[in-house]
Amino acid sequence: MCLAVPVKVLELLKNNKAKVAVDGVSLEVSTSFTPDVQVDDYVIVHAGFVLEKITPEDASLKLQLWDEYLEKTGRKLC
Numbered sequence: 001m002c003l004a005v006p007v008k009v010l011e012l013l014k015n016n017k018a019k020v021a022v023d024g025v026s027l028e029v030s031t032s033f034t035p036d037v038q039v040d041d042y043v044i045v046h047a048g049f050v051l052e053k054i055t056p057e058d059a060s061l062k063l064q065l066w067d068e069y070l071e072k073t074g075r076k077l078c
C-alpha cells in the first residue's frame with residue numbers, strides 16, 4: 001500500500017514536470033493531471049504524479065498528522 005503525502009512545489013520544469021520537496025527530500029514529479037500547479041503550491045503526489053492541489057492549511061494539518069504517526073511508530077517519512 002502506498003500513502004500520499006503533501007509536498008511543496010519548488011520549481012516548474014519542462015514537459016509537465018515539477019520539483020517538489022518534503023522533509024528535506026526533493027524529487028521530480030509529473031503535473032500532467034494538474035496543469036494549473038504553481039511554485040509554492042502544496043500538492044498530493046502518488047506514483048510520481050500530482051493528483052491534486054491542496055490549501056496550505058490542509059497541508060499543514062496532514063503533515064502534522066504524519067509527524068504524530070511517525071513519532072509514535074518510530075519510523076521516518078523518507
